[in-house]
Amino acid sequence: MEFTIKSGSPEKQRSACVVVGVFDNRKPTLSAELIDRASGGYISEIIRRGDMEGKLGSTLLLHNVRGTLADRVLLVGLGKERDFREREFRSAVRSAVRLLNETGSYEAVVYLTEEKVKRREVAWRVEHAVVVAMEAVYRFDQMKSQPAEVRRPLRKLTLSVPQRSDLTSGEAAAARGLAIAHGMDLARDLGNLPSNICTPAHLAEHAKALAQELGFQCEVLERPQLEELKMGSLLSVTSGSEQPPKFIILEYNGAAKKQKPVVLIGKGITFDSGGISLKPGLDMDHMKFDMCGAASVFGAFKAVAELKAKVNLVGLIPACENMPSGRAVKPGDIIKSMSGQTIEVLNTDAEGRLILCDAMTYAERYEPSAVVDVATLTGAMVVALGHVACGVFSNSDSLARALLNAGEESFDRGWQMPLWDEYHEALDSNFADFANIGTRAGGGISAACFLSKFGKKYDWAHLDIAGVAWKEGKEKGATGRPIPLLTTWLLSQESAAA
Ligand code: BES
Ligand code: MN
Ligand code: ZN
Numbered sequence: 001m002e003f004t005i006k007s008g009s010p011e012k013q014r015s016a017c018v019v020v021g022v023f024d025n026r027k028p029t030l031s032a033e034l035i036d037r038a039s040g041g042y043i044s045e046i047i048r049r050g051d052m053e054g055k056l057g058s059t060l061l062l063h064n065v066r067g068t069l070a071d072r073v074l075l076v077g078l079g080k081e082r083d084f085r086e087r088e089f090r091s092a093v094r095s096a097v098r099l100l101n102e103t104g105s106y107e108a109v110v111y112l113t114e115e116k117v118k119r120r121e122v123a124w125r126v127e128h129a130v131v132v133a134m135e136a137v138y139r140f141d142q143m144k145s146q147p148a149e150v151r152r153p154l155r156k157l158t159l160s161v162p163q164r165s166d167l168t169s170g171e172a173a174a175a176r177g178l179a180i181a182h183g184m185d186l187a188r189d190l191g192n193l194p195s196n197i198c199t200p201a202h203l204a205e206h207a208k209a210l211a212q213e214l215g216f217q218c219e220v221l222e223r224p225q226l227e228e229l230k231m232g233s234l235l236s237v238t239s240g241s242e243q244p245p246k247f248i249i250l251e252y253n254g255a256a257k258k259q260k261p262v263v264l265i266g267k268g269i270t271f272d273s274g275g276i277s278l279k280p281g282l283d284m285d286h287m288k289f290d291m292c293g294a295a296s297v298f299g300a301f302k303a304v305a306e307l308k309a310k311v312n313l314v315g316l317i318p319a320c321e322n323m324p325s326g327r328a329v330k331p332g333d334i335i336k337s338m339s340g341q342t343i344e345v346l347n348t349d350a351e352g353r354l355i356l357c358d359a360m361t362y363a364e365r366y367e368p369s370a371v372v373d374v375a376t377l378t379g380a381m382v383v384a385l386g387h388v389a390c391g392v393f394s395n396s397d398s399l400a401r402a403l404l405n406a407g408e409e410s411f412d413r414g415w416q417m418p419l420w421d422e423y424h425e426a427l428d429s430n431f432a433d434f435a436n437i438g439t440r441a442g443g444g445i446s447a448a449c450f451l452s453k454f455g456k457k458y459d460w461a462h463l464d465i466a467g468v469a470w471k472e473g474k475e476k477g478a479t480g481r482p483i484p485l486l487t488t489w490l491l492s493q494e495s496a497a498a
Contacts, residue, residue: 001137002156003130003178005170006109007163010068011038015158016105017061017072019096021112022047023081024054031111031160032075038067043075054078056088057095061103072105076112086128086411089117093129097136100154107156113170114162122166123173126159128411130177131184131484133157138185140192140477179306180410180487183299184480186210190295191470191478195271195288200319203268203294204246207317210298211250214305221247231318231358233337237351238320240275240328247359248294250301250315254308255494260369261312262493264301264486265359267352267375268294268319275322275348276330283472290352292469292478293374294319299483300490310494314366318355322348334432338362339454344432352377353450354436360454369493370399370459373451374482375466380443382467389415390482391464393448399459403489410484414463417445424449 010018010031020031026047028036036043042065046052052060056079065073076096079088092112100108113125137154141147161170190198190206204220211218223244226235231247238245248268251261269290273279279287294317301315329335333345335354338361343354352375363371381391389407392414394400400416407414426438426446434453438446448462468481 001134001154003174004156004158005126005161005167005174006158007161007167010034010109010111012069013109014069015107015109016070017074017100017108018068018070019074019076019100019108019110019112021076021078021092021115022052022054023078023084024056026053027081029078029111029115031114035065035068035073039065040067042066052077057091059095059099061099070109074099074108078115084115085118086120089115089125090128090132090411093132094136097133097154101137101150104152106152106154108154109158109160111160113159122161123169126161126170126173127177129159130174131181134178134181134185135480138188140189142189143194176307176491179303180484182306183303183483183487186302187292187295187299187480187483188478190298191289191292195321198288198291199243199270200246200268200321201244203270203291203317203319204248207248207250207298210302214302216301216305217251219249221249229338229362230336231338232335233343233354234318234320234358236329236333236335236345237322237354240323240325241321243270243321245318245320248315248317248319252301252305252313254304255310255312259312261314261366262490263314263316263363263366263368263371264297265316265356265363265371265373266294266297267291267356267373267377268317269352269355270319270321272322272349272351273324275351276324276328277347277349278324279349286470286472289470289478290376291319292376293465295478296374296465296481296483296486299480300486303483303487304490307491309491311490313490314368316359316363318359320355322351337454341434341453342432344429344435346435347437350437350447353447356451357454360451360460364457368458370461371455372403372461372463372486374463374486376469377464378444378447378466381464384444385415385467387467387471389413390468391415391417391444391448392461393417393419393464394461395419395452395455396459396461399461402492403461403463403485406489406492407482407485410488412482412484414482414485417448419445419449419452
């Protein structure tokens with residue numbers, strides 16, 4: 001979809017559809033009032049009759065409204081004016097775009113971006129309108145033999161800003177939103193692909209193509225190189241699989257050479273059966289999404305490269321399957337990680353941490369300014385935070401703060417979790433340096449504690465995205481989270497360095 005920014009009166013727009021808001025209870029916005037005046041009171045008549053009361057997310061499509069130059073006018077309910085905040089703004093835009101995409105308008109001018117959202121500037125509204133619009137029209141039908149065609153899909157949105165002086169910042173915000181959305185589309189596609197297609201090799205090929213397209217570096221380490229590096233922990237996870245592991249390295253240099261890079265690490269388990277500690281059958285198909293951390297690192301690279309952001313970035317993706325077989329790692333086995341620390345594998349289903357820890361040791365060679373790993377790591381995190389926020393763990397409070405802020409800003413929120421010493425005891429082992437699992441209690445935290453043992457040489461944060469990376473039920477599919485959070489944080493590094 002294409003986006004442009006404009007400033008002007010709604011009744012004067014020559015367009016397939018003009019979108020204006022109505023607050024609850026029956027209170028037209030300024031744009032709706034302008035249309036009302038031009039049409040000789042048509043909108044207020046509709047409101048008076050009770051056909052549009054302004055309930056959040058409600059819509060009413062009008063045709064041939066007198067006194068306007070548009071073919072249609074779409075009224076969108078915004079809810080109570082005093083409650084109109086980030087969530088409400090995004091939900092109103094979502095409703096509008098869904099309706100536009102399902103009806104005949106292939107193009108529209110949206111005035112919702114003119115409505116004040118508490119604490120947020122015009123640029124925020126534009127950026128979020130773009131992200132939400134792209135999210136709303138996203139479809140995954142690559143695997144259908146006959147994709148359901150949208151008759152006249154929405155092709156172009158013009159977002160209106162209050163003043164001509166808002167045009168420049170509006171355009172920059174739209175570009176930011178579009179880059180984030182492109183990253184999310186990529187991550188959603190990869191996440192939604194089944195594991196028989198989205199193998200570690202597929203991820204590696206995709207990474208190479210992406211690097212080519214956007215002009216950054218990509219290198220893929222194969223099993224012999226991982227053996228040479230002594231990544232015993234990663235190798236133990238892949239040992240039961242017929243699919244060869246891939247260790248994907250991305251490098252984007254947008255800042256001066258001397259500036260230390262940020263390293264992003266993404267969990268790339270293309271299917272997590274649990275291994276010998278086999279998972280139960282119910283919902284096991286969800287475990288094709290276990291590479292969503294990897295996909296979000298690709299997505300963040302895409303966004304950052306598209307915006308030519310002035311940051312240096314390294315991406316590390318350990319990619320493999322977790323499968324049972326005669327060669328698979330078994331409960332009780334003791335393995336040696338690249339760091340030299342030994343691990344007693346008490347449960348082969350706690351595999352994410354076993355591939356991430358070797359990537360974390362590998363990250364040391366970059367002398368990074370910060371390392372952030374992104375992983376669908378624990379079911380316990382879903383229990384703790386549900387599907388709203390991801391878990392944020394860090395050995396640096398300022399890094400945690402920066403990530404939490406980026407999450408607020410991008411409405412892709414995280415919530416900080418502790419790494420206190422008391423939680424580490426759960427990992428004690430009689431036979432190795434430590435075990436790969438703790439008790440059930442606080443499972444998301446003991447997983448993070450495990451990782452922290454490999455991130456002592458730099459500022460490190462861990463995002464447990466198990467609850468937010470995909471949706472279940474009727475809307476089943478990858479979400480593209482936490483790409484908005486990651487990209488917003490990376491862009492804030494850019495201004496910090498300037
Ligand atoms: N990929 C899963 C985590 C997961 C499970 C994410 C369900 C989303 C939904 C991870 O590899 C895993 O299996 N974790 C185990 C750890 C346990 C064995 C300590 C879990 O959470 O059950
Ligand atoms: Mn697992
Ligand atoms: Zn897993």
